Amino acid sequence: MPAQKIETGHNDTVHDVSMDYYGKRVATASSDTTVNIIGVSNNSNSQYLATLSGHQGPVWQVSWAHPKFGSILASCSYDGRVIIWKEGNQNEWTQAHVFTEHKSSVNSIAWAPHELGLCLACGSSDGNISVFTARSDGSWDTTRIDQAHPLGVTSVSWAPSMAPGALVGSGMLDPVQKLASGGCDNTVKVWKLYNGNWKMDCFPALQMHNDWVRDVAWAPNLGLPKSTIASASQDGTVVIWTVAKDGDQWEGKVLKDFKSPVWRVSWSLTGNLLAVASGDNNVTLWKEAVDGEWEQVTTVD
Numbered sequence: 001m002p003a004q005k006i007e008t009g010h011n012d013t014v015h016d017v018s019m020d021y022y023g024k025r026v027a028t029a030s031s032d033t034t035v036n037i038i039g040v041s042n043n044s045n046s047q048y049l050a051t052l053s054g055h056q057g058p059v060w061q062v063s064w065a066h067p068k069f070g071s072i073l074a075s076c077s078y079d080g081r082v083i084i085w086k087e088g089n090q091n092e093w094t095q096a097h098v099f100t101e102h103k104s105s106v107n108s109i110a111w112a113p114h115e116l117g118l119c120l121a122c123g124s125s126d127g128n129i130s131v132f133t134a135r136s137d138g139s140w141d142t143t144r145i146d147q148a149h150p151l152g153v154t155s156v157s158w159a160p161s162m163a164p165g166a167l168v169g170s171g172m173l174d175p176v177q178k179l180a181s182g183g184c185d186n187t188v189k190v191w192k193l194y195n196g197n198w199k200m201d202c203f204p205a206l207q208m209h210n211d212w213v214r215d216v217a218w219a220p221n222l223g224l225p226k227s228t229i230a231s232a233s234q235d236g237t238v239v240i241w242t243v244a245k246d247g248d249q250w251e252g253k254v255l256k257d258f259k260s261p262v263w264r265v266s267w268s269l270t271g272n273l274l275a276v277a278s279g280d281n282n283v284t285l286w287k288e289a290v291d292g293e294w295e296q297v298t299t300v301d
Helices: none
Strands: 014-019 025-030 034-040 046-053 059-064 072-077 082-087 093-099 106-111 119-124 129-134 140-145 153-158 178-183 188-194 197-200 213-218 227-233 237-243 251-257 262-267 273-278 283-288 294-300
Touching: 025 059, 025 072, 034 059, 034 072, 059 106, 072 106, 082 119, 119 153, 119 178, 129 178, 140 197, 178 213, 188 227, 227 262, 237 262, 237 273, 251 273, 251 294, 273 294
Parallel strands: 014 059, 106 153, 153 213, 213 262
Antiparallel strands: 014 025, 025 034, 034 046, 059 072, 072 082, 082 093, 106 119, 119 129, 129 140, 153 178, 178 188, 188 197, 213 227, 227 237, 237 251, 262 273, 273 283, 283 294
């Protein structure tokens, strides 16, 4: 499939690109303090749709909510704010809610699996993770993980809502509420919601990186009997962490040393392909072979 170039309309660095559920629209986040919405189609034409202005600093990430909640987008910024944007009439966006919980840069946001409701996790340079859950009356509940990574949180990612092994296990289980986070303390941590409070769910913290963790991504598991998290680091490595069942120790395996900072990791919907964006300006795709070794499938030009 040939690459399609999209004119974002930004006049500064673009930090994040997020495609909506249907693959029809792209949201972009930029240092110019705005979020742009662009329509994309198969005939290689892209169409500028809207600019969302409300942040007062670089916008680091944007994320679309599941369409069952309507047309909703979240953005986070260096200004410490998280904005929930809602589309009313087509291409008319308003700020539905602004969260000002964090006192420094909010670096990462992630919507929970839709089975958990409209629920957003946010990681900040203040060291805290906040989780906002929408109530039916339009207000929001907040839970926090204080000092999750005291030097700063760089990334958050939700576990799949289906428990590992659920397909081969017994009946319908309660949805899983777990988060992975990465931080400036070089560690990856796993958190679980117990009776309304978040508790660390891995002991000790997952430590194989020797510089900042830049991104974490929990793989979709489709009910398969193991959990997998990929972490990317300033140290140039990507580590694949796996655990067979709750309570076991996570095991880490270095995918590759890319010899330059690795910025983002992203799983395919089925969880069998991993995309890695590294500081050598390459995006590479990886898959796990039958023997458990990881092999590069292709480089995305």
